[in-house]
Amino acid sequence: MKISVLFAFIFSLFNLQEGDLHRSPRFDKSTFYYTMSSGNLLQVNDQFISIKTVPLPDRNAYEGALLMKEANLIENKKIKLSLFRSGKLMLDSTIVKNSENCEFRFLRLIVQENSPVFLGYNKQISEDCLLIEKKFNSAPAPLQNIILDYRKKSKKTNLSVP
Numbered sequence: 587m588k589i590s591v592l593f594a595f596i597f598s599l600f601n602l603q604e605g606d607l608h609r610s611p612r613f614d615k616s617t618f619y620y621t622m623s624s625g626n627l628l629q630v631n632d633q634f635i636s637i638k639t640v641p642l643p644d645r646n647a648y649e650g651a652l653l654m655k656e657a658n659l660i661e662n663k664k665i666k667l668s669l670f671r672s673g674k675l676m677l678d679s680t681i682v683k684n685s686e687n688c689e690f691r692f693l694r695l696i697v698q699e700n701s702p703v704f705l706g707y708n709k710q711i712s713e714d715c716l717l718i719e720k721k722f723n724s725a726p727a728p729l730q731n732i733i734l735d736y737r738k739k740s741k742k743t744n745l746s747v748p
Contacts, residue, residue: 613640619732622651622696627659644684650676651693658700674707688721689729696736699743715745
């Protein structure tokens, strides 16, 4: 009897659906934005794993924003600056290719608002707010909710969306 239970257990391990072992973590935008608002380096690292394993057409925007978030959370000043610059390049180059993308502009707005002034990464806040306001109604509902949530917490931006 014990042997048959053991065999059944072992068989169940090998009877996984094809692809179960290769399934990537699912990229969840609400988790991503929660991570962007947190101060938790482990969560940031988890998001890097999720983003790198999921095929996203413009993954650089998310990775860039996370790099800049990570720069905010580490101590080493040289590494901080290097991470920030790399993230900025990734996010901004994605925005150049997708200048009308509301979400990417929102990502940049979040980073700009939370970046130290001495970095000078705050020049497009008004421009990004205008595009977000213009595109808000056509944005997916989950993104609209995230933007509305952020607007309540933002201390620097007067984002006028419905």
